[in-house]
Amino acid sequence: MVEFVNVTKRWGSFTAVDGVSLHVNAGEFLTLLGPSGCGKTTLLRMLSGFEKPTSGRVLLDGKDVTDAPPYEREVNQVFQSYALFPHLTVRENIEFGLKMKKVGRDEMRQRVDEAVRMVALAEYQRRRPSQLSGGQRQRVALARAIVNRPKVLLLDEPLSALDASLRQNMQIELKRLQAKLGITFVFVTHDQEEALTMSDRIAVINRGKVEQIDTVQEIYHKPKTNFVATFIGxxxxxxxxxxxxxxxxxxxxxxxxxxxxxxxxxxxxxxxxxxxxxxxxxxxxxxxxxxxxxxxxxxxxxxxxxxxxxxxxxxxxxxxxxxxxxxxxxxxxxxxxxxxxxxxxxxxxxxxxxx
Ligand SMILES: Nc1ncnc2c1ncn2[C@@H]1O[C@H](COP(=O)(O)OP(=O)(O)OP(=O)(O)O)[C@@H](O)[C@H]1O
Ligand SMILES: [Mg+2]
Incomplete structure (x- = not known):
């Protein structure tokens, strides 16, 4: 569903992503895990089309999209900063993408209800983003992306602003929904426990390079490098x-x-x-x-x-x-x-x- 072929991203002499090759299978939950500044967000942005690689190719569903603009790609991204519409209510924010796609009224209501329930925001549907806490805004951003049911959903630390117990609930809910809808997830976190709990496979990133990409069991029990062994567990x-x-x-x-x-x-x-x-x-x-x-x-x-x-x-x-x-x-x-x-x-x- 997703393929990076020898992708490099440079700004001036600084290399943020360094020759990354990896693929994500259809319906898979892949996590990019690594310390702050290792290039996770940059990788996602090249997938959604907001950033262009300096060299290398990006493929989506077998199609080379390296030079395609974001709106031509069947991906949705949940940003690290939530990017909600300030003048719309919670429900309107979530509905927005479906309205653009002219989804029928009944189906829209049903899909929005489901998304609102998943992120536990039923009571807040009529509020505007400025009237929400950081964690609540993050959940709106998540619901807004999920409701569109894209082929690939890119999630950049979507649970980082939540407290421990809500975060654990959302991890389970999100994983369940992903399995149910069969959406391919590319998930970014620097929380190793979250990565182990949720992912099918983990790509451990360090200084712009993939240190290891494997199933969660392999990553934990058979780390290949010093970095992987000590960063995870x-x-x-x-x-x-x-x-x-x-x-x-x-x-x-x-x-x-x-x-x-x-x-x-x-x-x-x-x-x-x-x-x-x-x-x-x-x-x-x-x-x-x-x-x-x-x-x-x-x-x-x-x-x-x-x-x-x-x-x-x-x-x-x-x-x-x-x-x-x-x-x-x-x-x-x-x-x-x-x-x-x-x-x-x-x-x-x-x-x-x-x-
Ligand atoms: N537009 C830019 N110009 C120059 N350098 C940039 C730009 N965007 C990102 N970088 C640098 O590229 C590196 C990777 O950034 P990126 O945002 O991908 O990190 P990250 O892994 O998502 O980190 P975090 O976990 O803190 O979000 C960082 O060192 C960052 O400073
Ligand atoms: Mg980031």
Whole structure:
């Protein structure tokens, strides 16, 4: 449905988008995720036609639209700044696109009602934008785009002004509506949790480049770079030297004197290796466990986080790792500050990443 082919955007000598190639399937929910200034909005604007690439092509539904003006593209964009009509009421703002398209009265009423319900603004339909809060305006902008049922909907941080609980509700509603209407979503956020909850796939953007584009599971469990591993969720990043003794599936890496780890071979490495391990993938036990990759550690810190405990542990050589353990109230196996315990990392959970 959407394709970027080697798209670059420069302003003077500054490169905002740097050789991006990616595609979005029909009906897919793709999220562009990355820190402020990485080029997310610029990518969306090149898709909606408000910005032209310096080089590269943009395709929509198989058609090259690189040089087409916005109104010739079957996309709708929800802007980071809501861009509502100030002189129209909430309902009129939402109706606007349907009136332009000459949608019949009954269908219009039904579609507007549905959109208003989705964004929970039924009570505010007669107000003007100036009489709304920031979060309410954002919801009007969202309803106004959805009601048009475009082939592709571009959403630039559409939930950023909402409080946590409304935001979570809207995430669920939006995802449900997207599935129901089969609209292709290109969604922008810098909130990694939101991206994981809502997306089919995530494109992680850093300094104008795609670092990784994959399903949410792959992005989380198999990050390919240091940036992806540390930007999405928490990760322990461990450095080591590759040593002989591996096999087809595992690579042996020396971490410190007396500590070698077998790690999943599926990833980049040279003489040195860089390994990412999610904190919840580190197992702690009081007694020496069976199997490989087990070593003794000391518990330095213990933080209560409700459903989980966060522990900081240290190896004999001084390597510090963060561990998350489910707080199941099993007093007998509970681990506390100062304890000497055994730590085990399954080779599958030790992922080789690029610098
Ligand atoms: N018209 C412009 N002229 C010059 N530089 C620009 C222009 N528009 C954007 N930029 C720069 O391009 C880079 C990418 O901007 P963009 O708005 O795409 O970032 P973003 O990822 O959407 O960030 P945020 O999360 O803060 O919205 C930024 O460094 C920005 O300053
Ligand atoms: Mg932006």
């Amino acid at each position: 928490k990760a322990n990043v461990i450095h080591g030297t590759v040593i002989p003794g591996g096999d087809d599936t595992t690579l042996r890496v020396n971490i410190e004197p007396g500590l070698d780890l077998g790690v999943c071979r599926d990833g980049p490495f040279g003489d040195k290796a860089r390994i990412a391990v999610r904190p919840e993938k580190i197992n702690l036990t009081k007694h020496r466990p069976a199997g490989e990759n087990a070593f003794e550690v000391t518990v330095l810190e213990e933080l209560f986080r409700g459903a989980i405990d966060e522990l900081l542990i240290r190896t004999a050589g001084g390597l510090e790792l963060t561990v998350l353990v489910a707080n199941e109230g099993q007093m007998e196996e509970a681990v506390h500050r100062g304890d000497r315990v055994w730590c085990q990392i399954h080779p599958q959970d030790a992922v080789l990443i690029a610098d």
